[in-house]
Amino acid sequence: MQVWNDYQQQHQDRFLNEMLDLLRIPSVSAKSEHKADMLKCAEAVKQNLLSSGCSKAEVMDTDGFPVVYGEKMIDPAKPTVLVYGHYDVQPPEPLELWHSGPFDPVIKDGKVFARGSADDKGQFYMHVKALETMVKTNTMETNIKFLIEGEEEIGSPNLGKFVALNKELLKADVILISDSSMLSMENPSLDTGVRGLSYIEVEVTGANRDLHSGTYGGAVANPITILAQMIASCHDENNHITIPGFYDDVAIATKEERELLNAAPYDAKEYMDELGVTALWGEKGYTTYERTGIRPTLEVNGIWGGYTGEGAKTVLPSKAFAKISARLVPNQTSEKITDILIKYFKSIAPAGVEVKASLHHGGEPYMTPIDSKGYKAASKAVEQTFGKAPIPVRGGGSIPICSILEKELGIKIVFMGFGLDNDNLHSPNEKYNLENYYKGIETIPYFHKYFAE
Amino acid sequence: MQVWNDYQQQHQDRFLNEMLDLLRIPSVSAKSEHKADMLKCAEAVKQNLLSSGCSKAEVMDTDGFPVVYGEKMIDPAKPTVLVYGHYDVQPPEPLELWHSGPFDPVIKDGKVFARGSADDKGQFYMHVKALETMVKTNTMETNIKFLIEGEEEIGSPNLGKFVALNKELLKADVILISDSSMLSMENPSLDTGVRGLSYIEVEVTGANRDLHSGTYGGAVANPITILAQMIASCHDENNHITIPGFYDDVAIATKEERELLNAAPYDAKEYMDELGVTALWGEKGYTTYERTGIRPTLEVNGIWGGYTGEGAKTVLPSKAFAKISARLVPNQTSEKITDILIKYFKSIAPAGVEVKASLHHGGEPYMTPIDSKGYKAASKAVEQTFGKAPIPVRGGGSIPICSILEKELGIKIVFMGFGLDNDNLHSPNEKYNLENYYKGIETIPYFHKYFAE
Numbered sequence: 001m002q003v004w005n006d007y008q009q010q011h012q013d014r015f016l017n018e019m020l021d022l023l024r025i026p027s028v029s030a031k032s033e034h035k036a037d038m039l040k041c042a043e044a045v046k047q048n049l050l051s052s053g054c055s056k057a058e059v060m061d062t063d064g065f066p067v068v069y070g071e072k073m074i075d076p077a078k079p080t081v082l083v084y085g086h087y088d089v090q091p092p093e094p095l096e097l098w099h100s101g102p103f104d105p106v107i108k109d110g111k112v113f114a115r116g117s118a119d120d121k122g123q124f125y126m127h128v129k130a131l132e133t134m135v136k137t138n139t140m141e142t143n144i145k146f147l148i149e150g151e152e153e154i155g156s157p158n159l160g161k162f163v164a165l166n167k168e169l170l171k172a173d174v175i176l177i178s179d180s181s182m183l184s185m186e187n188p189s190l191d192t193g194v195r196g197l198s199y200i201e202v203e204v205t206g207a208n209r210d211l212h213s214g215t216y217g218g219a220v221a222n223p224i225t226i227l228a229q230m231i232a233s234c235h236d237e238n239n240h241i242t243i244p245g246f247y248d249d250v251a252i253a254t255k256e257e258r259e260l261l262n263a264a265p266y267d268a269k270e271y272m273d274e275l276g277v278t279a280l281w282g283e284k285g286y287t288t289y290e291r292t293g294i295r296p297t298l299e300v301n302g303i304w305g306g307y308t309g310e311g312a313k314t315v316l317p318s319k320a321f322a323k324i325s326a327r328l329v330p331n332q333t334s335e336k337i338t339d340i341l342i343k344y345f346k347s348i349a350p351a352g353v354e355v356k357a358s359l360h361h362g363g364e365p366y367m368t369p370i371d372s373k374g375y376k377a378a379s380k381a382v383e384q385t386f387g388k389a390p391i392p393v394r395g396g397g398s399i400p401i402c403s404i405l406e407k408e409l410g411i412k413i414v415f416m417g418f419g420l421d422n423d424n425l426h427s428p429n430e431k432y433n434l435e436n437y438y439k440g441i442e443t444i445p446y447f448h449k450y451f452a453e
Numbered sequence: 454m455q456v457w458n459d460y461q462q463q464h465q466d467r468f469l470n471e472m473l474d475l476l477r478i479p480s481v482s483a484k485s486e487h488k489a490d491m492l493k494c495a496e497a498v499k500q501n502l503l504s505s506g507c508s509k510a511e512v513m514d515t516d517g518f519p520v521v522y523g524e525k526m527i528d529p530a531k532p533t534v535l536v537y538g539h540y541d542v543q544p545p546e547p548l549e550l551w552h553s554g555p556f557d558p559v560i561k562d563g564k565v566f567a568r569g570s571a572d573d574k575g576q577f578y579m580h581v582k583a584l585e586t587m588v589k590t591n592t593m594e595t596n597i598k599f600l601i602e603g604e605e606e607i608g609s610p611n612l613g614k615f616v617a618l619n620k621e622l623l624k625a626d627v628i629l630i631s632d633s634s635m636l637s638m639e640n641p642s643l644d645t646g647v648r649g650l651s652y653i654e655v656e657v658t659g660a661n662r663d664l665h666s667g668t669y670g671g672a673v674a675n676p677i678t679i680l681a682q683m684i685a686s687c688h689d690e691n692n693h694i695t696i697p698g699f700y701d702d703v704a705i706a707t708k709e710e711r712e713l714l715n716a717a718p719y720d721a722k723e724y725m726d727e728l729g730v731t732a733l734w735g736e737k738g739y740t741t742y743e744r745t746g747i748r749p750t751l752e753v754n755g756i757w758g759g760y761t762g763e764g765a766k767t768v769l770p771s772k773a774f775a776k777i778s779a780r781l782v783p784n785q786t787s788e789k790i791t792d793i794l795i796k797y798f799k800s801i802a803p804a805g806v807e808v809k810a811s812l813h814h815g816g817e818p819y820m821t822p823i824d825s826k827g828y829k830a831a832s833k834a835v836e837q838t839f840g841k842a843p844i845p846v847r848g849g850g851s852i853p854i855c856s857i858l859e860k861e862l863g864i865k866i867v868f869m870g871f872g873l874d875n876d877n878l879h880s881p882n883e884k885y886n887l888e889n890y891y892k893g894i895e896t897i898p899y900f901h902k903y904f905a906e
Contacts, residue, residue, distance in 0.1 A: 030764030091766055097662070154764055181668070195667060199765045208729030209550070210880035214648060214780055214850030215634070218750030219741045221734035224775075225684060225753050232685035235678065276661030279804035281674035288672045297671030300678050301768050302759035307776060311483030311607055312652045312813040313544055314778055314851070315754050315879045322677075323760060325767055327667055351732035360765040397667030398767075426768045427663035 003137045004445050008129075008438070015441065016112075016434070018048060019125045022087070023105045023114040029065055029088035029154045038150055041087050042066045045148050052128045053135030054146070060166075062158035065150030069169065072131060073143045079452055080143040082172035084405065084413075085124025085179060086152035089116035090426045097428035110434050117432035118423035123178040124148055126418065126437060130444035139445070141452035145172055149401070152179075155199070155361025156401040163401075163408045174374035174451065175405055178440060180395045180417030185435065187265050188386045190378055191395035191415035194402060195296070196328030196365035198338040202227065202345050203356040204320045210306075211316040221352035223320040224305045230348055230355075231322065234298055238284035241298050243344045246337065251330045253294040261289045264391050274422060293394030296337075297327045323360070327398060334362030334400075363400020366413065374414040374451060381446035382416070385439060397425075416447065456590045457898050461582075461891070468582045468894065469565075469887065471501060475540070475574045476558045476567040482518055482541035482607045491603055494540045495519045498601050505581045506588030507599065513619075515611035518603030522622065525584060526596045532905055533596040535625035537858065537866075538577025538632060539605035542569035543879045550881035563887050570885035571876035576631040577601055579871065579890060583897035592898070594905035598625055605632075605852065608652065608814020613857040620861060627827035627904065628858055631893060633848045633870030638888065640718050641839045643831055644848035644868035647855060648749070649781030649818035651791040655680065655798050656809040657773045663759075664769040674805035676773040677758045683801055683808075684775065687751055691737035694751050696797045699790065704783040706747040714742045717844050727875060746847030749790075750780045776813070780851060787815030787853075816853020819866065827867040827904060834899035835869070838892060850878075869900065 008015070027041035028034040042059045049057035049070035057070035065088065073080075092102035092115045100106040105114035112122065127146070134140045147170060149159050163170060183189040204223040211220065236242050253261075266289060272280060282291040291297070305320030307313035326337055342357040349355035368375060370392050382390040395415065402413055418440035424430045461468070480494035481487040495512045502510035502523035510523035518541065526533075545555035545568045553559040558567035565575065580599070587593045600623060602612050616623060636642040657676040664673065689695050706714075719742060725733060735744040744750070758773030760766035779790055795810040802808035821828060823845050835843040848868065855866055871893035877883045 030762070030766065032763070090768075091760065091762055091764070093760065093762060093766075094663070153766075197667075197767070199767070201765075206730065209877060209882070210547075211728070212850060212878040212880065213750075213752045213754060213778060214650075214848075215745065215874050215878065216728075217752040217780055217849065218744040218748060219733060219735050220728060220730060221732075222752050224756050225688065228681040228684035228753070228756070229688075231678060231681035235682075275664070275669075275673060277659065277673060277805050279674075280672060281803070281805045282672050291671040292668065295671060297666075299666045299670040299675050299767075299769055300681070300759065301666060301766060302761045302770070303677050303681070303773065304757045304761040306753065306755035307544065307546065308755045308757040308774075309483070309544055309546060310485070311544070312654075312776060312778070313483065313546075313606075313754060313879060314650070314652070314752075315543075316752055317755070320756065321761075323765060325666060325765070327670055350734070352730050352734045395667075396670065397665060421668050424662060425665040425668065426766060427665065429662070 001139065003139065004133050007133050007137050008441060015129045019122055020105045020112065022121045022125060023116055024103055026103045027088050027150065028091050029151050030091050038065045038088065042068050042150055045087050048128055049146055052132040062162045064158040067150065067159065067162055068148040070146040071144065072135060072140065074140050078142055080145060080172040081448060081451060082145045082147060082170060082175045083127045084175055084177045085127065085148045086120045086150065087148050088150045088153050089119065090153050094428060099429055111431040112434060113429055113431045115430050117430055118419040119425045119430065120152065120179045122432040122437055123418060123440065126178060126440035127444055129441045133441065134445050134448065142448045145170065155363060157361060159401050160404040163405060167408060170409055172409065172411060174411055175413040176447065177399065177413060177415050178417050179399055180397060180415050181419035181421050181423065182417060183264055183391060183393065184420065187391060188382050188388060189264065189391040189393045190375065190382065191417060192370055192392045193365065193367035194395045194397055194399045196332060196334050197325060197363045197398040197400060198328065198334050198341055199325040199360040199362060200338060200341050200357055201360055202322045202324060205318060205354045206352065207318050210318050213314040213316040217316050220316065221350065222316055223353055224317060226350060226353050227305065227320040227322055230345060231300055233348060239281065240283055243340060245340045249331045250296060258290060260392065261293055261394065262287055264289060264393055292396035294329055296329050296332060298324065300324050327396065328365045330365050330367055332365060334364055338362050361400065363398050364403035366402035368413050368415065372412050374412055377447050377450035378414045378416045380450045381443050384446045385443040454592065456592065457586050460586050460590050461894060472575055472578045473558045473565065475578060476569055477556055479556045480541050480603065481544050482604050483544050491518045491541065495521050495603055498540050501581055502599055505585040515615045517611040520603065520612065520615055521599070521601040523599040524597065525588060525593065527593050531595055533598060533625040534901060534904060535598045535600060535623060535628045536580045537628055537630045538580065538601045539573045539603065540601050541603045541606050542572065543606050547881060552882055564884040565887060566882055566884045568883050570883055571872040572878045572883065573605065573632045575885040575890055576871060576893065579631060579893035580897055582894045586894065587898050587901065595901045598623065608816060609854040610814060612854050616858060616861045623862055625862065625864060627864055628866040629900065630852065630866055630868050631870050632852055633850060633868050634872035634874050634876065635870060636717055636844060636846065637873065640844060641835050641841060642717065642844040642846045643828065643835065644870060645823055645845045646818065646820035647848045647850055647852050649785060649787050650778060650816045650851040650853060651781065651787050651794055652778040652813040652815060653791060653794050653810055654813055655775045655777060658771060658807045659805065660771050663771050666767045666769040670769050673769065674803065675769055676806055677770060679803060679806050680758065680773040680775055683798060684753055686801060692734065693736055696793060698793045702784045702789070703749060711743060713845065714746055714847065715740055717742060717846055745849035747782055749782050749785060751777065753777050780849065781818045783818050783820055785818060787817050791815050814853065816851050817856035819855035821866050821868065825865050827865055830900050830903035831867045831869045833903045834896050837899045838896040
């Protein structure tokens with residue numbers, strides 16, 4: 001619509017600057033030292049909602065970091081869209097690999113570099129600016145509610161309770177989320193689901209203190225060696241996960257779904273070049289898209305133990321640790337897989353070490369139908385602005401709250417992500433292309449228009 | 454000798470306080486930030502040598518940290534004893550496990566707690582105070598030279614050259630080292646050798662940046678998983694090292710030597726209780742003393758990669774690292790084993806990751822005969838003050854410079870350590886029992902007396 005284009009053209013720079021201001025707040029939910037930043041960020045989101053057209057917005061308490069709620073109701077007879085997003089971000093470490101400060105956004109080559117630029121501040125903020133566009137041009141055709149939480153990156157431990165307690169407030173016809181990516185600008189896609197997550201931490205303890213590796217080495221179990229053996233035991237030579245029961249509940253994708261998935265454009269050489277590797281890795285018998293979409297995986301996200309400083313120290317450490325997470329697919333459940341993982345690591349502990357394993361957080365896998373009104377509206381909106389119908393694909397990431405949102409509110413989720421896989425999510429130099437940001441703001445009003453039809 | 458006892462009784466407190474002053478200097482050779490402390494410590498050692506009876510002492514440059522040399526020559530016709538020690542210490546980390554500051558010595562239950570108390574400041578300083586005892590009581594029967602270096606804990610990279618350039622200065626009849634432990638005060642022992650060392654660092658690189666474990670997990674090699682698999686591959690189910698060629702040059706200990714070694718007092722329950730473990734670990738077919746004495750071992754001294762901070766981060770890291778060291782026995786050589794280790798880790802790297810492996814430092818295993826004049830003098834001295842002949846045992850640790858000292862100077866080394874295995878060497882809460890410190894000062898003059906006979 002010309003009126004939208006005109007308004008967005010006119011306010012383009014401000015749309016960007018407001019997003020950059022949000023990126024400057026280091027809202028790292030995983031680290032307690034950022035508590036004040038989290039509250040500051042929640043307040044900033046609220047103010048932006050109000051100034052962008054919400055008639056009501058508030059910072060609402062939970063047992064953890066607050067939720068920001070906002071709404072613009074035009075007519076109870078019209079459909080209501082609930083936009084979900086999150087204002088918290090991943091920790092920025094390792095800092096030394098950033099080319100610029102993670103919370104000092106820099107624009108370079110048409111990209112904004114900062115933690116949270118794509119995940120998810122830059123993406124949920126497209127909805128705020130889409131709202132403004134529609135409000136200021138008097139073109140709203142749906143009611144809009146915003147649910148912007150602050151604990152997505154730590155597994156949304158308190159959002160389930162919040163949603164259960166606020167069902168009436170959050171009542172809507174569809175949930176719209178932009179917290180994922182598309183294949184490319186030339187090949188737009190819509191995610192039809194996200195994977196679930198089981199994230200645990202394993203602690204292996206040997207002797208009651210660090211020992212001299214000369215005096216005791218070879219006579220006492222080394223927790224690093226034992227932990228390495230445990231981790232190595234999790235995959236076989238085909239990179240199939242060997243943990244008993246792990247695959248029991250995996251819904252086998254149909255031949256049709258696999259064909260559809262593999263029909264999406266994919267160039268192995270380009271994929272490898274972009275990552276700087278000379279070979280790919282993964283479960284034998286599956287393609288890259290299948291490995292990251294329809295198959296569950298197990299990754300070690302962190303490991304540490306012993307002396308890790310400069311130089312050398314001949315220590316036989318007392319403890320070693322690992323952070324380990326599995327991505328889950330339907331019909332696996334986070335609770336069952338977490339239980340399987342914890343039991344597995346404890347059960348394979350050899351005599352002479354003690355193993356503790358505990359849950360960090362989890363989330364259920366989630367699938368959305370492609371014949372729903374919401375999915376169709378999103379597909380039509382993307383086709384409208386990209387000139388090409390989006391390909392339905394399975395997303396590899398996790399948004400733990402999805403299954404809870406659907407269960408509590410009884411409505412379906414539509415994923416309309418505008419990021420790219422190479423946005424460096426959770427990595428140094430996270431970025432979001434300005435083109436994608438503006439394209440998102442351009443596309444979102446069409447979703448509301450088509451959803452209201 | 455009564456005159457020694459009287460003098461030592463009279464100066465007991467000062468002997469301790471001087472040692473504590475040395476412990477207060479954080480002379481960590483592995484960390485460049487401690488360079489000024491290293492130089493300060495070298496100067497303090499020099500001043501102590503001069504004030505304790507050396508007629509000459511100086512801080513001598515090397516390409517790294519300086520060597521402190523001192524001497525008290527009484528008669529060229531008398532035998533000369535070269536005392537070797539080191540004023541540098543291991544890094545104190547992890548700091549949070551210390552009950553008191555590593556460089557704020559605390560005396561508790563008859564033990565002095567501080568980094569370097571047993572390794573090696575407290576031990577080499579016994580020789581300084583033994584010198585003082587003999588000088589002040591006019592009872593010297595040998596010439597004494599001191600070679601106190603500052604790079605033992607980083608593998609003595611510059612001492613070989615220093616010794617080669619100063620052969621005349623260091624000319625002696627025997628080298629005496631107190632940098633090891635004895636079985637117990639009730640069962641004194643003398644080490645007949647030390648193990649060699651090959652210490653390497655391994656770096657595994659996957660993708661060119663940290664990745665989101667949801668987007669890429671399962672499709673790209675995870676360097677932590679690969680490193681864990683590499684480490685796990687180093688031992689078989691009998692904890693025998695599987696690296697090709699690793700055992701090729703191991704001198705098989707004779708039945709007699711194994712019997713002698715196993716005749717030393719050993720209580721498995723006591724050993725386990727002291728370490729807080731419920732089972733021991735090690736190469737099948739060997740006893741604990743054999744595992745730490747006559748057999749080579751491979752230990753992971755440190756590992757790190759990915760997210761190791763508070764909370765959870767779903768990252769698939771770009772890199773993972775490990776510090777790995779082998780203890781060597783005759784006739785293994787550090788150069789050959791280092792080469793074998795580096796080649797092994799590179800050779801088992803799967804496609805999709807790049808592996809770098811490089812040497813930190815190494816040292817050769819060393820054995821000393823028990824029928825030498827020096828060993829006999831040490832044995833007699835220990836018997837004199839402990840009331841019991843010491844048991845000859847193989848030490849598990851490494852003093853990389855031993856083989857170089859013997860080669861350059863053409864003389865044998867005698868190990869007369871007064872530490873205990875539970876001194877927490879290289880660990881938090883390193884300690885040295887005051888009883889051992891004073892017993893060492895009491896015993897050392899007898900060594901000189903018997904060596905001169």
